[in-house]
Amino acid sequence: MKALAADFYERPVLEVARDLIGCVVEYGDGAGVIVETEAYHQSEPACHAFVGLTPRTRTLFGPAGRAYLYSSYGIHVLLNAVCERPGIGAAVLIRALEPVAGLTTMRIRRQRARSSPVQVARATELCSGPGKLTQALGIGLEMNGSDLTTGAVRITPCRSGCEPVILTAPRIGITKAIDLPWRFCAAGNPNVSKPWPQPPR
DNA sequence: CATGGGATTGACT
DNA sequence: GTCAATCCCATGC
Secondary structure (H helix, E strand, O other): OOOOOHHHHOOOHHHHHHHHOOOEEEEOOEEEEEEEEEEEEOOOOOOHHHHOOOOOOOOOOOOOOEEEEEEEOOOEEEEEEEOOOOOOOEEEEEEEEEEEEOHHHHHHHHHHOOOOOOHHHOHHHOOOOHHHHHHHHOOOHHHOOOEOOOOOOEEEOOOOOOOOOEEEEOOOOOOOOOOOOOEEEEOOOOOOOOOOOOOOO
C-alpha cells in the first residue's frame, strides 16, 4: 500500500488528527492501525511549538509529513506527524495502535523493559500508549525529521469501508490547555490508552 | 553552567 | 490511589 502523501498532512492539524484514525503505521516488519491521536498546534501552550523555533521544535516548524520524535520523561519516545505549512508548528501525536503485523517482535521489544511478561501476552497491551508503540515498533529518536511519505517509518491510508466511528475527547497527560477536545479515538477499540474517553450517552 | 519540568509507564500500597 | 525512573532541552544566571 502506498504511503499517505505530503498533501494529506498539509491541512489543519485537527482534520489530520481525525483522518489518521484507521490509517496504518509501518516500520520494519511491524505495523499497526492507528486507534488514537491528539492534535497539537503552536497557538496553544500544550504544544512544544508554543515557545517558538528552538533546536527541539525545528522539525515541528518544518515541512508536513515528517516524523517529530522526542523523549518524554527521559524514558519514552513519542511519535508525531508534522502538519500544516512550513513555518506553522503543528503535529499529530500518535497515541495508540492496534497491532496487525510483527507481533512476535513487538512482544520481545516490550518484554525487554519489563520485569513481568504477563501484560505483553495481550495484543491490546503492546501498543496501547504513545511510549509503548514506539518501543514495540523499535522507533527511536534517530528517526526525528524523517519523511513519513518516503522513509522507513510510513503511514498508509485507511482501508475504504473500514472507517471507524470516532470519539472526540479532551487530551490527556498534559497540564496546559486541558479543556481543548483534541483527542480522537476509535470508539470501543480495546487498544486505546487509558483513561478511555467518555462515550456519548 | 545549573536548574527544573514534562504529550509516560509500570510497580507498589 | 501514589510515586519514582531518567534525560532532553528550555530557561535563567
